[in-house]
Amino acid sequence: MRPARMQSAPARAGALPPAAARARTASGDRENVGVAINICLPPALRPGGRIAVVAPSGPLVADRLAEGVAVLEGHGFEVVVPTARAPHRLFAGTDAERLADLLAAFDDPAVDLIWCARGGWGAQHLLPSLDPVWLRARPRLCVGFSDATALLTFLVDQAGVAAVHGPMVAHDVAREDAAGRLGEVLALLQGGPRWTLEVPETLVAGEVVAPVRGGCLSVLAALAGTPWQPSFRDSIAFFEDVAERPQRKIDRMLTQLIQAGALDGVRAFVFGAMHECGPADELRETILARVESLGVPVGFGAPCGHGPVNRAVPLGLPARLILPASGGGTLGGDAPVVAI
Numbered sequence: 001m002r003p004a005r006m007q008s009a010p011a012r013a014g015a016l017p018p019a020a021a022r023a024r025t026a027s028g029d030r031e032n033v034g035v036a037i038n039i040c041l042p043p044a045l046r047p048g049g050r051i052a053v054v055a056p057s058g059p060l061v062a063d064r065l066a067e068g069v070a071v072l073e074g075h076g077f078e079v080v081v082p083t084a085r086a087p088h089r090l091f092a093g094t095d096a097e098r099l100a101d102l103l104a105a106f107d108d109p110a111v112d113l114i115w116c117a118r119g120g121w122g123a124q125h126l127l128p129s130l131d132p133v134w135l136r137a138r139p140r141l142c143v144g145f146s147d148a149t150a151l152l153t154f155l156v157d158q159a160g161v162a163a164v165h166g167p168m169v170a171h172d173v174a175r176e177d178a179a180g181r182l183g184e185v186l187a188l189l190q191g192g193p194r195w196t197l198e199v200p201e202t203l204v205a206g207e208v209v210a211p212v213r214g215g216c217l218s219v220l221a222a223l224a225g226t227p228w229q230p231s232f233r234d235s236i237a238f239f240e241d242v243a244e245r246p247q248r249k250i251d252r253m254l255t256q257l258i259q260a261g262a263l264d265g266v267r268a269f270v271f272g273a274m275h276e277c278g279p280a281d282e283l284r285e286t287i288l289a290r291v292e293s294l295g296v297p298v299g300f301g302a303p304c305g306h307g308p309v310n311r312a313v314p315l316g317l318p319a320r321l322i323l324p325a326s327g328g329g330t331l332g333g334d335a336p337v338v339a340i
Contacts, residue, residue: 039211039316040161042139044191044338049112050078052105053169056098057147058120059087060170065117068169071177072115075186080105082117091122099126102151106138113189117170119146124219126151127228132159141189141338143312144168145240145305149215150223153230156213156316162337164188165215165238165304166312176310185312191340196332197311199270199299203288205325206297210267211318212331214238216305221253224260232257233265236321236331238313240272240305246286250277254290268297268321270331275307297323302331 045051051072053065060082069079082101088094093101105114127150136159142152143164152163166185167176176182188195213232214220217239223229244250257263269291277283284300291298299321303309314337323329 038160039156040136040139040159041337041339042141042161043112044336044340045077045113045141045186045189047190048076048078050080050108050110051113051115052108052111053079053081053115053117054102054105055082055092055117055170056102056123056126056151057092057116058090058118058122059092060117065170068117068171068173071174071182072169075182080111090120091125092117095122095125095129098122099129102126106135106140111140114140114142116142116144116148116151116168118168119144119148119171119216121147123147123150124222127154127226130154130158135159136161143185143189145310146171146216147219149219150228152215152315153213153220153223154228157230158228160316162314162316164312164314164337167310172310179309181309181311188312188314188337191336191338193336194332194334195312195314195337196330197302197304197313199302199321199323199329199331200327201284201300202323202325202327202329203284203298203300204292204296205323206268206321207323208236208268208297208321209318210234210236210321212236212238212270212313212315214315215240217241217250217253218244220262221256224256224262229260230262232263234267236268236270236319237263237266238270238272238302238315240302241274241277242306243276244274244278246278246283250274250283251286251290254287258290263291263294266294266296268323269299270302270321271298271300272302272305273307273309274300275305297321299323299329299331
């Protein structure tokens with residue numbers, strides 16, 4: 001099936017689309033894992049529902065996009081893709097074009113889910129043009145990672161809408177499907193009540209229940225000092241990245257977030273596999289040198305983000321982090337991340 005293309009259009013004011021009526025705001029006790037305060041749960045992805053692919057960052061590669069779209073269509077979903085256009089510099093179109101595609105996806109009442117195509121750079125360009133009130137009135141679960149971290153962070157921190165850090169359509173959806181892991185992601189998006197992520201290494205032991213926030217460390221560090229600087233207060237900070245050397249770049253980025261106040265009041269840290277980020281011992285030493293003094297649990301090696309495995313991590317909603325001193329920890333939630 002040939003995927004439909006989205007009709008780009010500027011955002012319009014007006015009545016809430018039907019999907020907004022299916023959304024709900026979670027509230028309740030902090031110890032009830034999967035329940036957050038003031039975070040809107042977007043509608044679930046319905047069987048056969050419509051997925052809008054967006055490209056707020058790097059240019060699309062046609063064959064990789066087609067491969068990912070075919071996978072999602074094979075699972076029974078309708079998929080719409082951005083308007084075909086030539087790249088603009090390092091981006092999938094001008095800022096105005098990428099913004100129009102993104103807003104059109106959020107404004108389409110037939111769209112169940114927004115799924116980013118790929119990373120690269122450029123999503124942060126769009127943040128000044130996003131209205132958090134407008135987005136919260138059109139709640140959609142957005143999935144992505146890497147440069148999409150800027151968009152996911154805006155949705156969680158500014159609009160108060162839950163998001164999912166996970167594989168992207170023109171990047172690793174096909175790989176995750178071939179490995180038998182995409183079904184876990186789809187179950188989560190459709191209202192599956194439980195999710196669990198292995199955190200194999202414990203750098204500082206402990207147990208915490210708190211909302212998870214984060215994503216690609218370099219993108220989060222780039223947001224420091226801007227109006228969209230992330231806050232990890234009372235949250236589990238989840239960080240991952242790729243090909244960043246420990247003693248210069250990882251140290252520098254963690255230092256930047258600490259000195260900017262973004263990590264004030266953080267409850268715990270979970271680091272991904274940090275693919276190609278230098279020798280593991282040097283990486284662990286660097287992480288502890290920067291964050292051990294904060295006195296909170298620290299886990300390492302979660303199979304998500306850049307690397308050969310990219311498991312999904314819900315953002316904005318509480319999870320329970322268990323880090324035994326002997327290792328073999330877990331991060332997980334026991335309630336749906338969508339309204340069902």
